[in-house]
Amino acid sequence: MRLIGTCFLSARGLMMDGKLICQFSDENWLKEAYGMLQVDYPKFYKMDNLSKMAFICTEQLKTTGYFENLSDEEMALIFANSCASQHTDMKFIHSYTEQSNPSPSLFVYTLPNIVTGELAIRNKWYGSNCFYILPTFDANFFVNKLQHLKEEDGNFCLCGWVESKLDATGVIELEESFLFLVSLNEIDKEGSLINQLQETLTDYRNFKI
Amino acid sequence: MSNLKETLKAQIIEQLSLEDLNPADIQDDAPLFGGDGLGLDSIDALEFIVLLETHYGIRIADPSQGREIFYSVNTLADYIEKNK
Numbered sequence: 001m002r003l004i005g006t007c008f009l010s011a012r013g014l015m016m017d018g019k020l021i022c023q024f025s026d027e028n029w030l031k032e033a034y035g036m037l038q039v040d041y042p043k044f045y046k047m048d049n050l051s052k053m054a055f056i057c058t059e060q061l062k063t064t065g066y067f068e069n070l071s072d073e074e075m076a077l078i079f080a081n082s083c084a085s086q087h088t089d090m091k092f093i094h095s096y097t098e099q100s101n102p103s104p105s106l107f108v109y110t111l112p113n114i115v116t117g118e119l120a121i122r123n124k125w126y127g128s129n130c131f132y133i134l135p136t137f138d139a140n141f142f143v144n145k146l147q148h149l150k151e152e153d154g155n156f157c158l159c160g161w162v163e164s165k166l167d168a169t170g171v172i173e174l175e176e177s178f179l180f181l182v183s184l185n186e187i188d189k190e191g192s193l194i195n196q197l198q199e200t201l202t203d204y205r206n207f208k209i
Numbered sequence: 210m211s212n213l214k215e216t217l218k219a220q221i222i223e224q225l226s227l228e229d230l231n232p233a234d235i236q237d238d239a240p241l242f243g244g245d246g247l248g249l250d251s252i253d254a255l256e257f258i259v260l261l262e263t264h265y266g267i268r269i270a271d272p273s274q275g276r277e278i279f280y281s282v283n284t285l286a287d288y289i290e291k292n293k
Contacts, residue, residue, distance in 0.1 A: 031228075042248060045228040101263050104255035105226065 001146055002186035003196050004156075005066050007057040008204035009033065009177040015204055016060050030056070041122065048088040048109035049164045051118045053177035054079070058119055058158065066181055067123070070156060077116040077129035078145050079160040084133050085112045087164040087172065115162055127154065137161045137178070139197035146193075150184040157182050161201070178204065214286050221282075224260045225253050237282045254279060267292050 007016045013023040014033055024032050033056045034044055044055060061067070067075070088109040096102035108114060113131035120129060128149065134141060142159050149157055160179040167173040178201050182193070202208075218232035227247065240246035242254070257279050261267045267289065269275060278288045 042227070042229050045226045101259060104259065105252050108252055 001143070001150065001193055002183045002188040003193055003200075004181040004183050005061050005064060006178070006180045006200050006204075007061050008179075008201070009053050009057050009060075010205075011175060012207055014056070014060060015207075016064075018200075018203070021060060043118075046105055047118060048085070048091075048106075048114075049175060050081075050085065050088070050112060050162050051109065051115050053164070053175065054115045054119060054160055054162045054179065055122065057160070057177050057179040058123070061158075061179060061181060062123075070125075072124050072126045074127060074155040075123070075125040076127040076149050076154050076157040077119060077125065077159075078132075078142060078149075078157055079112075079116055079130070079162060080132040080134050080137075080141070081112060081161060081163040082133065082135055083163060083165045085110050085114075086166055090166060090170055112162075115160070119158070125158075127157075128152075137198075137201060139194040139201075142197065143194050146182055146184060154184050157184060176205070210286060210290065213289065214282050217282055217286055217289075220260055220264060221257075224256050225249065235282060237286075240281055241279055241285075257285075261289070265289050265293055 005017055007014070011024060011027075011029050014021040014036070022033070022036055026032070030049065030052050034052070037056065037059050039059050041055075044052060047055065088106060092103065092106045092110050095106055112133070113129075116129040116131055119125065132141070146157055146159070158179060158181050160177065162177045162179075163174060164172065165174040180197060180200070188196075214237055215232055218235045221227065221235065221241075222230055222232065230247070235247070242249045254275055258269060258275070261269065269278065277284065279285060
């Protein structure tokens with residue numbers, strides 16, 4: 001298996017393949033990132049923050065041409081986080097407890113696997129897709145799942161750790177999105193994929209570019 | 210009636226998170242759903258039902274009427290005027 005590309009998004013900025021793409025200037029950084037992409041996809045505004053972050057990272061990776069010439073069934077999606085759809089869950093609860101107005105469009109995002117669904121719809125990726133809940137980012141877990149995909153004759157997999165975490169008072173504590181594209185049938189000459197993933201994420205989180 | 214239509218357009222934009230639109234972008238007689246309209250979907254139709262109930266106290270008795278009621282801003286405003 002070979003790591004083809006990586007992308008990281010947080011309130012600090014957008015980075016891809018170890019390079020800074022842009023830094024953000026205000027609290028509406030998701031909207032700023034979307035505008036920077038110059039993509040016309042009005043449905044973006046209806047997404048929750050998890051889906052928005054994954055969408056932005058995917059669109060940024062697409063600018064490299066990594067996804068060209070893929071058939072619909074070739075791309076699998078393996079995503080995970082530690083908080084599921086916590087942020088959207090709380091917004092939905094608020095919509096009917098405080099506003100007496102349960103929102104259907106919020107409700108559809110109260111399961112984190114809608115993230116992979118949004119990416120599949122946007123890009124017509126009809127391979128396997130799943131969303132796991134883990135205590136923390138676990139490169140070993142992802143590589144284990146990738147190995148299973150490879151054994152099932154998979155070709156490529158876009159993986160993601162996409163988190164929107166609230167603190168005890170309900171304020172956003174952390175939002176980040178780390179996506180990485182893996183070719184399942186190429187040999188990695190750069191050493192352990194597990195180590196690469198862990199080091200890459202650590203560097204991105206430390207804004208080391 | 211024109212005030213109601215302008216108010217409706219602002220409410221539609223807010224309720225459906227159509228952040229890339231202004232009220233002036235929504236024509237009174239343009240279809241709201243489908244490829245020729247604003248590209249709204251079935252979830253947005255549910256949001257319209259919530260909008261009617263929340264802002265105008267109108268509950269649609271027959272859901273099959275939804276397609277006709279939510280066709281455009283004009284049809285929506287007509288329905289509100291007749292049922293408020």
